[in-house]
Amino acid sequence: MQHRIIVLGAGYTGATAAGRLARRLRREDVAITLVNAEADFVERVRMHQLATGQDLPPRPLDAMFTGTGVSLKLARVTAVDAERRAVTVTGERGTREELPYDTLVYALGSGWHDQGVPGVAEHAHDIANRPGALRLRARLADLGAGAPVIVVGGGLTGLEAATELAEARPDLDVVLAVRGGLGDGLSAKGRRHLREVCDRLGVTVHEHTAVDAVAAGHVTTAAGASLPSEATVWTAGFAVHPIARATTLETGDNGQIVVDRSMRSVSHPQVYAIGDAALAMGPGDKPLRMSCASGVPAAWQAADAIAARLSGGKVPVTPVRYYQQCISLGRGDGLIQFVTADDRAVDRALTGRLAARYKEAICKAATWGVAHPLLVPSRARRVVPRQERAGEAVAGTAL
Template sequence: MQHRIIVLGAGYTGAIAAGRLARRLRREDVAITLVNAEPDFVERVRLHQLAAGQDLKSRPLPAMFAGSGVMLRLAKVTGVDADRRTVAVADAGGTEELAYDTLVYALGSGWSPQDVPGAAEHAYELAGRAGALRLRERLTRLDAGQAVLVVGGGLTGLEAASELAEARPDLDIALAVRGGLGDWLSPKGREHLRKVFGRLGITVYEHADVTAVGADRVSTADGRTIPAAVTVWTTGFAVHPIARATTLEVTGTGQIVVDGTMRSVSHPDVYAIGDAAMAMGPGDKPLRMSCASGGLTAWQAADAIGARLTGDKLPATPIRYFNQCVSLGRKEGLIQYVTADDRAVRAVLTGRLAAVYKELVCKGAAWGVANPTFGLPSRRRRVTRARAATAAGLPTSASRE
């Protein structure tokens, strides 16, 4: 009988993992199902461009996985029973339970208002396509000179502020950051960031801890009031809540605790990748929520599942970082090189060349999703019943009910 692998979520991580598994394993031995609520792949790293008025290339999932051996199931995941090994899904036709032998949990994350009063009611977000389109529509109704405030000084905030300022120079774009602008960057990186922000006319409010969001302003912990006809919230992400409702071991934030192969420490038949996983990187530091982490964890999990099912050697390549890529509009960029554990070093790449570099990274990420099997050996390995049972954490004599 076929070993049933279900992958939840067709973002960067889930799509890559599903395709990589299809390349490694024989179709006669495994049935790979990819579950996703939307029919198209969403380039999350480009959603600030979508919000700024640019149109993104359509990437239908059925076309991407045609002929791959991956079965696409368009449905919303409503629950996971990790003890019974089932996934509950819902679509226009009703609800259904899908049984699995191995589960790859890649439901990712969404935006988080972080319990700040008024944020959920008044702020706009960029964590999903629906949010980016809602912000895009709102921006089209703003008159020249109106204020747009981006809250959050991470990569998403920097990219959103610069993209909006370049696309809408008629608006008053500002950025509120809790610490200093780009304070995690190298001195040269911070200097370039300030130069670009100055050229784009972006007002920066530093050490501004936003404590409340209103319809036309925000308040900060030090008593300041900052005008904002539109507030864009980019202060962090929250993982999908489904894992927290299961018997899987999760952290206080709802991330699934995994080992170095992305395997759940409590349920050996479950793997978690991307933002959904609490995975440790170099220096025994948790991997940050990012596209960069997602791709690496997807490869690790897919290769580990394949190895356990076929008796191959487990992957031993450590997960590490190389750089942080920041687009600052369409013509400027900043590539901050980092240590393996994600700390900035002196070296940076800036200017037009950095913008081209970042664009190639974005295109490469999308290409990797559409071609997740590239570079893998074309010869698929055989899955035996004993290996499949062991990989799923069952006694080798166990049979499927």
């Protein structure tokens, strides 16, 4: 019988893992199923572009995985039973189905996090996914000149959203509210360039400003100030998909699945978690941050570990480390902040148009890697029957 591998989620990490597994293992030995709620691959790192009116080319998943041996199933994941090794999904017509697995790769990712702030869910917009970005796009199209728009959050997503919006719609009054200082965590050069870009684009920055409530036409700060806003964009963090917390899988306080260095669940060895869904430790024993920079290498690690264990080979463990933080500041400007392995800023930074091109090249490379899984050379391995694997003499022993 074929070894059944189910990958949940076809974002950067899930799609990358599915494609890499298809290269690493022989089709006659494994059945790889990729489950996703949408038919297209979503370039999440470009949602701020979509929200500001730019059109992104469609990337159908079925076309991406044609000829790979990966079976695409369009459905929404509603439950995971880690004890019975089964996933429950709901199809496009509301039909429920149970999918049994031998190995599960959990890559359901994350969505926006309202942080429990009153009014966010009712009145704010998010750009954590395509539906949210499209809703914001429609709202922005209705706004006239001079309308105030507030972006809440000074992380990379907030910086990209505010500058992209200010460049695309210079007629709007774009405000950025950050809890700390502008560009906290960047180098001095990075902070200086970021401030220059905000000044040039006309972005009003409120530093050391926490937003305590969001209403239809304004936000209220912790200091009691009321700031007018015809569209509030909430980028103050991400929350993982809630399904994992409802399972018997060991999770951290925020619902991420706790994994070892090979991205394998510490409580259920048949399950691997990657991307934002995983609580994985990086250099300096610091948790990897939710990002594409963490997720794609984690997907490589998980796929290679699964292939090695199934083929009886040595499991490679390549530490996930960081090299840079890439920030687009509109279409013609950017900031590449070089960092240590554990993601701390160093003095070196690339800015301006060259940085914008650098960021664009990285985005295109990430998408190309997902869209062309068979063009990366790799030797497929034969799956060794369980009873033949070293240290696994009894059928049914965990992978």
